[in-house]
Amino acid sequence: MTDRLWWEKAVVYQIYPRSFQDTNGDGIGDLAGIERRLDHFVDLGIDAIWISPIYPSPMVDFGYDVSDYTGVHPMFGTLEDFDRLIAAAHARGLKLLLDFVPNHSSDQHPWFLESRSSRDNPKRDWYIWRDAASDGGPPNNWISDFGGSAWQWDGTTGQYYYHAMLVEQPDLNWRDPGLKAAMLDAMRFWYDRGVDGFRVDILWHMIKAAGFPDNPLNPAWTPGMADMHRVLQLHSTDQPEIHGLAAEMRALADSYGDRLLVGEIYLPLDRLMAYYGSPASPGVQLPFNFQLIDAPWDARGLHDLVAAYEAALPAGGWPNWVLGNHDRPRAAARLGQAQARVAAMLLLTLRGTPTIYYGDEIGIGTVDIPPDRVADPRELREPGLGFGRDPVRTPMAWDGSAHAGFTTGDPWLPLHADWRSRNVAAERQDSASSLSLHRDLLRLRRAHPALAVGDMTMIDTEGQILAYERHHEGERAIVLLNLGSIEATVGLPKDFVCVGALSTIDPSPLPRVGSHFITLKADEGLLLLDKFS
Known part of the structure; x- marks a missing residue:
């Protein structure tokens, strides 16, 4: 795999x-804590870590309201702590990505304090100001993602x-050249400190229509849906x-060598693909593909989803997949523990960067x-609608000591109820644990190029079985995922000779693979390795 770019064969965390x-x-995590846990990533088999915002901030939206793009919030540490962290990560062969928040700043950022001070301030146009409508109200009908008008009177x-x-x-x-130059300089600041790239927050929001016309009403909206819709x-x-x-961000990244840009983009497939750019004007290398988070957990639907995504990729476009993030419900919460294990096998064996x-x-x-x-401002502003993000931001559980080894103080959010058994130390000793499954999958992914960078062919099946083949230079693997709660028998290629297998629930699945058929247990994922041709 030496001819591949590092992020093509990487697993990001x-x-x-x-x-x-x-x-x-x-009770709040910090940069020194991340440094302390770097060996967890090495043991797990991770290649790159992405850290959500660490910049100075009033923390109204927990760091996504930035008041200084070239600093570190004291609760997380100092720039010196960051420098030690990135040096320690690189010493272990780990890449480090930062979250970049380019669409908006905090209202306490010095730029905004200048911008709102007078209409003729040099930084006035660094933000978006508009006169009131003829009735004195907001300039148009645009709605904030947190509900209510997206316009604030000053x-x-x-x-x-x-x-x-x-x-x-x-x-x-x-659209203001001065603002753009200042933000690109902020990216340079971190590149110069050695960061390996950025995840770019809400990239698709960054430019608005010049005339600021009203958005069309959504005919599908009903009470109970988020106000933004x-x-x-x-x-x-x-x-x-x-x-x-x-493209400008990409050109800057490329000027530093093998840097990576990941774009947060919640858009339909055809519009998402445009963010790869073109050979003449490349965009971000990885426009985030969130389809697994929202898709119904149905084998036929997922088969079509994966096939459609692969078919839509532009020439040279590299796929990527995610199951969850800091905004959306966790896989185990959505699917249950058994199917979360199947989902992990899916995530880590699909073609692309997971x-x-x-x-x-x-x-x-x-x-x-x-x-x-x-604590989440979205839940506090639209309570009871199920949009609160606190449940996916709770402390990590490291061991069975007080507060799961996360802190010696009081955690800023409560731990999951089963943390005494569901923690890293306990699961590291259990070969049947979720942690061991992830570690085994990542070990196989590193050992077998077919799983890391190989091509993929979808396999037609019936019922709740999702199946596909990965292959690379004579090496082949078959992934069989039972998304249902009953056993199912699946046919195998007649030339397939299984030399290794990993199950999400069976510690010794290989004896079952003796013919051209195999029975998958309920809620089981099975990874089969073929001999070299």
Whole structure:
């Protein structure tokens, strides 16, 4: 695999730093904690870590409201702590990606304080300001992703400013050359410190239609849906000019060598693919593919989904897959423990670069957040609709000691109820654990190029069996996933000679593979390795 780019054969691991490892007893994770746990990634078989925002911030949206793009929030540590972390990661052969938040800043960022100070301030156009509508109300009908109008009146200067997220998160105006130059300089700052790339937050939001027309109403919206869905974000997101900005970011990344850009983009498949760019104007290398998070857990539907995604990829486009992140419910919470194991096998054997969300490797599932512990601003603004993100941001469980070894203080969010048995130390000793399954899958992925970088062929099956073949230079693997709760028999190619197997539930599956048929147990995933041809 030496001819492959590092990120093509890599497995990425997302860290939510508030919840990963605390070292000073304040109940909140920090950079020193991530450094302390680097060997966990080496043991697991991870290649790159992506850290959610660590920048100075008022923490209204837990770091996605940035007040300084070239610093570290004191709760996480210092720039010196970051430098030690990246040096320690690189010493272990690990890449490190940072979260970059280019669509909006905090309203406490010095740029915004200048921008709102007067209409003739040099940084006025670094943000998006508009006059009121003829009736004195907001300039248009755009809705914040957190509910309510996306426009906030500013009495000092007598205009509205735009905020796609919270009112405390004014959107940056990437049409302004000065703002664009300052943000690209911020990226250079981190590249110069050695970061291996960025995950770019809500990339598809960064440019808005120049005339700011109303968004069309959503005819499918009904009460109980999120307020943001009352309109279709036709003019407030995914504008053609964004691809030019993505190309500029890519050119900057390429000037530093083998740096990676991952774009957060929630769009339909045809529009998602545009973010790869073109050979003449490349975009981000990996536009995030979130389809597994939202898709119904149905074999036939997933078969078609994977096939459609592969068919839609542009020439040279490399696939990627995720099962969860800091915004969406965990796989074990959505699917249950048995099918979460099947999903892990799916994630780590599909063609492309997978991203694992912290805690999924130990199978953290549903976490109940008492009303008095709710911290997420989205849940606080639209309570009871099920959009709260606290349950997927709870502390990592490392061992059976107090607070699961996460902190010596009081954790900022409660742990999952079964943390005494569902923790890294306990699962490392259990060959049947979720952690051991992930470690085994990643070990096989590293050992077999067919699984890491090989081509993929979907296999037609019936019922709740999802199947595909991976192959590379004479090596072949077959993945069989039973998404159902009953046994199912599957045929194998007549020339297939199994020399190795890994099951999500059976510690010794190989004796079952003796003919051209195999019976999958209920809720079982099976990875079969063929002999070399």
